[in-house]
Amino acid sequence: MESVAYEPEALVFDPSPLFSRRVQRWEPGAIRSLLPLEGIPGMISLVAGKPNPDTFPFSKISITLNGPEEKTLVLEDAALSEALQYAPPAGHPGFLKWFQGLQQAVHGVGNSDSWTCCVGNGSQELIHKAFQVFTDPGDPVMLETPAYPGVSSFLRVDGHELVEISSGMEGIDPSDLERVLSTWPEHRRRPTVLYTVPTGSNPTGRSCSETNKARILALAKRFNFMIFEDDAYYYLNFEEDQSKRARSYLALEQEVNGETGRVMRFESLSKIVSSGMRLGILTGPTPAVQKVVKITENVNLQPSTTTQVLALTLFRHWGYTGFIEHCAKAAQFYRRKRDCFAAAAERHLQGRATWQVPTAGMFFWMKLLLPPGTDSFELLSKKGIDNKILAIPGMAFLPNARKACQLRASYSLVSDPDMDEACRRIAKLVDDAWRDEFANSAKSEAAQAVVPTTMKITA
Secondary structure, three states: OOOOOOOOOOOOOOOOOHHHHHHHHOOHHHHHHHHHHHHHHOOOOOOOHHOOHHHHOOEEEEEEEOOOOOOEEEEEEEHHHHHHOOOOOOOHHHHHHHHHHHHHHHHHHOOOOOEEEEEEEHHHHHHHHHHHHHHHOOOEEEEEEOOOOHHHHHHHHHOOOOEEEEEEEEOHHHHHHHHHHHHHOOOOOOOOEEEOOOOOOOOOOOOOOOHHHHHHHHHHHHOOEEEEEEEOOOOOOOOOOOOHHOOOHHHHHHHHHOOOEEEEEEEEEEOOOOOOOOEEEEEEHHHHHHHHHHHHHHOOOOOHHHHHHHHHHHHHHHHHHHHHHHHHHHHHHHHHHHHHHHHHHHHHHHEEEEEEOOOOOOOEEEEEEOOOOOOHHHHHHHHHHHOOOEEEEEHHHHOOOOOOOOOEEEEEOOHHHHHHHHHHHHHHHHHHHHHHHHHHHHHHHHHOOOOOOOOOOOO
């Protein structure tokens, strides 16, 4: 497992000067700020309106694991009461401690108070709150493009200027990022955040190379911005040789910049354990994470204790080694599905589309070879439904919404026969588009060839 251990003398960047005006207005929750004091020996607390566990209607919760040997994990008694009760806004202490240990093992972050983790109801909630920490409505925000629309959508609602940074085969393009920042008008506030999905990008399936990450980290220090590393597909990497996998921004930061504190790393259990559990994890500089937690305690109090304790029970059973082994099995599962979809595309879409085989994740990003002026949104919304094929048009992934010939195809749930049929139906859409184009051209030429038989000429 590749990792980089942080040097004890590493500099720690303080992100506080980049905090937004709006986040400074959040105050500590009047109740939640007192809860840690309940642990003082002899303290009698009349603070929290916690329900009495005697009123909970559950006696135990059991989960049975998949595998050759059936294993059942049981939550009961004190552990169950804890799972059904309120917990700190940052997350369940045991869950946080386990995940902090994972970050040290996988990404090499040192044992320091300079960084910490918090939990959210999915990583997207954490990303939304982190943007509130570093941006005010209307501020410019840089997004790797094509971009995940779930993020660009809420940024658009806040009136942000969405600054597109192009990406290619090796992920986000550092040269384009440098061009944008070096030519930024002096009288305008420069962006303070770059949002990127570096592994198995949604929608392209591309992964950012370590070389590109190093250049982007250097630019973050030079131009003083934060990197939002949305790495939901990190553990679904199809590169089997661990030594060839690019390390995370979090792992590379100190090696590249000689400091830590510019990376906000977002991870999710949705793709590797359960999407319904709604568990996302943020790892980042302590002052910034604390601001996210302050928003949580004021808005939704806390992430779900029950799902955190269920996940923690599973993780303690697995240990870090078992967790990594489970993730490797999940990656192998999706690698096989990727290969099956790639084979179906080869059979049906050669000459009708272009694509790159994804290096991680769940998506193919295809450029349909359509007649000039035709875009995938028009094609999918009209003919796609008639032909019983659904995919997301490329326009949805362009922050500044413009016509595009691309589409995103997800292969995570589709059976092998349906993959083949889906590619056949997409091929038919392309063929039909060209057939309509030729028919319309023929009609136009015929109309132009008609010459009036009578003409009135006046002197």
